[in-house]
Amino acid sequence: MSNGTFGIEREARIVKSGVRRVFTPHSPVDDASHFFGREEEASRFVSVINTEGLHVLVYGDRGVGKTSLAITTCRVLLQQIMGGGKYIEKRCDSSDSFETIALKVLKELKIGYQNIETTQTSNSGGKASIRIPVAGGEIDSSRQSATKVTHQVNLSSPSWIAEQLQEKSGIFLIDEIDALSDREDRKKLAELVKLLSDNKSKLKIVMVGIASTGSDLTAGHPSVQRCLKEVQLKRMSDDDIKKIILNGFKKLSQIPSDDVVTKVTDISAGLPHFAHLICLKCAEASVISGNKHVSNDVLDDALNESVKDSENALKDSYTSCLHSFNKPIEYKLIVLGASYCKTAEFRPFDIRQHLRDRVSLDVEVQVINRRLTAVAGRPGGIIEKCGRGYYRFVDPRMPSFVKMVHGVDRGK
Ligand SMILES: Nc1ncnc2c1ncn2[C@@H]1O[C@H](COP(=O)(O)OP(=O)(O)OP(=O)(O)O)[C@@H](O)[C@H]1O
Ligand SMILES: [Mg+2]
Structure with missing residues (x-):
């Protein structure tokens, strides 16, 4: 089939098929019918929000599904329990501060702040x-x-803002608070939550951000812990990733082979973004070919497209790390072995086991150790040392990317 000028024809068929509404690698899920797993975290979220004086902090690694959990649960809550109260969402970036966040909520709630x-x-x-x-x-x-x-007074004062919000109800979702680099801003947000809690406010604050501990995001503010309940999001289980894959293809009336489902689950390693990305590429190919069966061949091409579509940060750091060595292929193997490790932290011995089991290669532990030390010693490297004899990937998404690259190499 011809793709038409600039691939327009192909694009039109893909858009019409609706595959991009089912598999959404680049945007959070905001609809309960596309949201899978996370039952425990979602019920904790719901019960916290519905308890007087409590607010929520959702935290975890990059890309585990924090925003999706927060948005989907808030929407369901507002519709089914809170009687359609006001929903306000603020996504922070590095130019934001406590004041810009406060401004957003005042504006959305139509609280005049200019003529004080x-x-x-x-x-x-x-x-x-x-x-x-x-x-x-x-x-x-x-x-x-x-x-x-x-003039605009007291926008920087948590107690002044809390006073303005006193009689309001609804949910204020503040996403990506890790982008606030000034600890003072995070501290003020924590103070605001504390004040709203003391005032028994019906306006609930939901904070979301990348962090390994909740207190990273609240600048360690001690008294907020009582009223800001933490929901930590870890990686999804393989079963939940499978639900995303199987339900998605089912909605599109496409049929992936068991092997495809197993491979996509393995590559995703609990990160839903990769399941969405690879499945989207498979589903698009299936729409274009008109063949509803998604086979290994389709997957090989889809992995190639997925690598191309991956974030530049991942592509660049992977390529520049390997290309800084004279024999990149040797290092590539070590990195691949590391990407098979199920735990975040791994030892050279674990890599040896995986290389044996997965690609039938026997490499001595000392050799692996030397290569790992070299990779970890590279400035801007992709692996770092994290303890005596233990290593980890700097970016937790890298193992999935490495496995996709390996899938492409294998399919060549
Ligand atoms: N429970 C879920 N069911 C189905 N898909 C999900 C679920 N959670 C997340 N996703 C998908 O995973 C990807 C990442 O989700 P999301 O943006 O919510 O993660 P995040 O942790 O907020 O990421 P970041 O750290 O980049 O802000 C998106 O493609 C989203 O559609
Ligand atoms: Mg997010």
């Missing part, structure tokens, strides 16, 4: 000036002069 009046007074003797917010009227004092100033 303060009166600045100064003693006639020229001593230190003070600011007193007034509800109107001038301060009558013969020794003081007063000037009315209209």
Whole structure:
């Protein structure tokens, strides 16, 4: 079949088929019918939100499904329990601060923040000036002069913001709070949560971010722990990844072979992004070929497309690390062996076992050790040492990427 100018014809058929609404590697799930697994975390989330004075912090590694859990659960909650209360979402980036986050919620709730009046007074003797917010009227004092100033006051004050939000209800989702580099901003957010909790506010805060511990995201604010309950998201189980694959293909009336399902589950290693990415590429190929059966051959091509579509950060660090060695192929094998390890931290011995079992290669532990030390010693390397004799991937998504590359090599 011809792809038409610029591949438009192919693209039109793919769009029409709806495969990109089922497999969504680049956007979070926001609909319960596309959300799988996570039963335990979702029920904890629901019960926390429905408890007076409690707010939620969702944290975990990059790409485990934090935003999807938060958005999907909030939507269901608002529809079914909270009677359609207001839903506000703020995605932070490095330019955000406590003030910009506060501004977002005030704006969405239509709380006028621009015309707050303060009166600045100064003693006639020229001593230190003070600011007193007034509800109107001038301060009558013969020794003081007063000037009315209209400006955005107290946006940086958690207690002022909490006061404005006191009577409101709904959910305010603050995503990617790890992007807030200033600890002071995270601390203020934690203070805001504490104040809303003390005031028994019906506006619930849900914070989401990448972190290995919850306190990384709240700048270790001690008293917030009582009212900000943590939901830690780990990788999904293989069974849940299989649910994403099987349900997705079923919706599209496509039939993957058992081998394809097993391989995609293995490559994904509990990260739903990769299951969505590879399945999307398989599903697109199936739409174009008109063959509903997704076989190993389809998967090989899909892996190639998936590698091309992967984040540049992964592609670049993998390539530049291997190309910094004279014999990249030897290092590639070691990295592949490491990517088969089921635990985040691994030893040269574990790599040896996996190379034996998975690619029938017998490599001495000392050789693996030397290569690993060299990779871990490279600035900007993809593997780092994390303890005596133990190593780990710098980016937890790298093992899945390495396995996809291996799949492409194997299919050549
Ligand atoms: N429970 C789920 N069921 C089905 N697909 C999911 C689920 N959770 C996440 N996904 C899919 O996995 C991918 C990553 O999800 P999401 O964006 O929610 O992760 P994240 O942890 O917020 O990522 P990041 O750390 O980059 O912000 C998306 O493609 C999303 O569609
Ligand atoms: Mg996210």
